[in-house]
Amino acid sequence: MMRINNKYRLEEIIDSIEKWLVKGDITSDILADNFKFISPFWKGSNKTEFLDKFLDPSAYITSSLSKITNFNPVMKFKNISDDSKFAIILQYHTKNGNSVYETVLGTVLDGKLIELRSIYDLHETKVALEL
Numbered sequence: 001m002m003r004i005n006n007k008y009r010l011e012e013i014i015d016s017i018e019k020w021l022v023k024g025d026i027t028s029d030i031l032a033d034n035f036k037f038i039s040p041f042w043k044g045s046n047k048t049e050f051l052d053k054f055l056d057p058s059a060y061i062t063s064s065l066s067k068i069t070n071f072n073p074v075m076k077f078k079n080i081s082d083d084s085k086f087a088i089i090l091q092y093h094t095k096n097g098n099s100v101y102e103t104v105l106g107t108v109l110d111g112k113l114i115e116l117r118s119i120y121d122l123h124e125t126k127v128a129l130e131l
Contacts, residue, residue, distance in 0.1 A: 007111025
């Protein structure tokens, strides 16, 4: 997915984030140097801290993905006025019979992801993922 001019279309960034959410694979090239990630469980991170946590997906797979049976629904939306913002809304279902809704909001500037904000109920997440 590497681009010659190092810029990505919004749809490519959305698809890459969806892949990261459901499989653990992150494409580091989509992240701007000033990227920031905000999440109730994973806390806030800059680009380096985010990649330290997620470039090797082992911890994410062990703590979260291995306990999820499926994602349904997964809905992707983009801001139609300027292609700078998107949202992914999903529900995941876990092996212990629980489910959690999560919304991920992204902001893109000059073909790179500058912010990713994950919104969910932390208590429900901890119960569903047995954390």
